[in-house]
Amino acid sequence: MQPTGHLRGDFVRVAGDARQRFYDSRGYGRPLSGDEIALSRVEAAHLLFRGDLSGVVLDGEETDATSGDDREVGFERFFVESAAAADRFAVRYLVYSDLRDRGFYLSPAREPWPGGDAAVADAVDFVAYERGSTPDTGDVKYPVQVVGERESVPAAGLAGRTLAVVDEESDITYFAADDGAIEGDTAYEPPAQTTGVLLADRVVVWDAPADLYERGFYGQPLTGRAAAVDGALQLSLVEAAALAADGRLSLSASVDAAGRGGAESDGTADETTPDGPAAAIVARGRAVEGERFDRRLAVYRSLREADAVPKTGFKFGADFRTYLDVETVDDLPHSEHLVRVVEPDHRFSPRELSLDVRLAGGVRKEMVFALTGVGDGTDGAGGWAGTDSRGRTDADVEWLSVGRLTP
Template identity: 35%
Template sequence: MKAEIINDRVLAEKKAVNELYNTGYYGRPKSKGLELTLIEAAYLAYRGKIDVEHNGNVLDFPGFFKIASTLHPSFELKYIVYKDLRERGFYVQPGVTDFRVYPRGSHPGKGAAKQFVYVRSERVPMPLKDLLRSLNAAENVRKQMILAIVDEESDITFYEVKRPRIKGGMGDSLYPDINTEATFLEDRVIIWDEDASTALFENGFYGKPLDKQRLQLSLVESRYLMENGVINVRNRQDNVMDSESFTDIASKIEPEFLLKNSVYTDLREKGVVPKTGFKFGSHFRVYAQVESPAKIPHSEYLVHSIPSDHEFRLPVMSRAVRLANSVRKSMLYAVPEDDGIDYIDIGRVKM
């Protein structure tokens, strides 16, 4: 079947509408024939369904592939993903991201596409703003967002990207009637009162006991309790610290303190318990509810705070997601915005 490259598309002769579109849902019917994307045309050329001409010459598959790669950004990556999805039995069409994918048993005209697929190379950093743009596009039409990452050996790893609903069962885990004294030492805060230490640890799972009488708090825990009137913090010279001075010192100790602090506060207000995620390479591990420190449940999430101008290095992201999945947790990225925290859940998925 004859086809011709016209600008960045391939136009196949009219009979292709019946033979390719009506049976396989390739391309879009036009008055002069069937218009195909370069990726669709490459796949059909590979299968021997069309012969593509350019400047009066019929191209073999390598010749067409080379020309197409100069006309379409990331052509070879997208072709690899398109071919993989087609050979898995999915109907695939161009979409507002890279592809729309229909569930097995469905096709254009019979049902709606289920997934939007966005293709990236493992070598190229992925700006957060690009990911959010694609995620918003998928969510606006109630589609599943799939990130397809192609590695250097042309293997594909698929990830689902979504916004999680975070809600815990801790209720009001603040105790303003405590109003106890605490001391900011080198890089943590100590509560000296035994009753206050016990109440905060046993009921809210704050901090970690230094001994049976005293409780040590992390910087973000201290700031949160300080802001809510639960503790009064003094420095080692016994001078009262206000929120501003505490934050200034904490930010010098931990450059990401402000980023982490806003996320910690939001998580606590959602009724969950954030604790350090250092052992997992993230900022927090998060529990939906802790009824007693003596019976700590399985944490549900790993949460890492990132700024709005963050760029994902995909090998690093892949390691984080694999680690989270291997310990039965979801990997969430938390983005502080003017109107709150935007959470993004990234997890591997089978297609």
């Protein structure tokens, strides 16, 4: 005969041989005195569904006035009552049951349950232990955060968690979120003196050193059939701003978005020149793109400083794609990452996250999100907070890699 549970607040108390039957042998619940255990509502519902509990006596409904017997409820009533009483019970139950069926022991990630000892974020619902591990051994495999399809998920601090997204048809998709810091091996130093012309939304270098493109993978050559112009290289505003901020690019002139010519730059980019080439390029970037330009520039420069090569990710719906080891564009490897730049307070919708991750996986790339606060407000001096007028920044970038997971 299967034991009966008694609901006490937010847990179900089970007596008899419950400790040996459920906790010691199968990792359910937490020990109380003697052989009694406490089960979370989700654990109790799972055992009811499996038929391992005969029923649960609800708080305040202990005795039938006519027969004097305890009034037990089955899975259906207990599930409905718990869904009304406990936050997000239904989606948490679905994930718990799925992972149990996959062979994992799980515990609620809060005190006084065994999983409450794990060093995980407050948003984590369960910890799933390594196969073969129990709550006593504490070898956590997945810190699981359960999310409904219509909820949102803060991007900040998400690294280290497993997202279990339950859609409207109760299917579950798992995502692994990890530190996505990108480190490359592209050993290239751009030439010290390059001069370009600032156009409406790009910079053209008419006599670019050959290795700027061929080895550094900067820009795109201006080419065509029977071209009479040789050595012209088009730089994006982000590429040009980064080169100018490092003192490697000067401007001979500029043309604004309306086609009007501008004053020639003095060609310098030192600390005492407020209107140097970097300032002009950053100002143009802000004019055509708004505050996103500063965030993308900060991430671009961080990637270059990490010896990775970022190029536009437009074709993939991202800000950048990255190459880790470029020796020459004639022997170019496949790009390894797609990078999307977001604000630190960005909140993912599960649909948005699924779309990005699915697309990256479909083209055999890793999806990385770069969180940076650059561009979140004005600094009172004509620039955006975190980035000076010449595109230099000391802003932190938090890297977040998200991929599909099959537990």
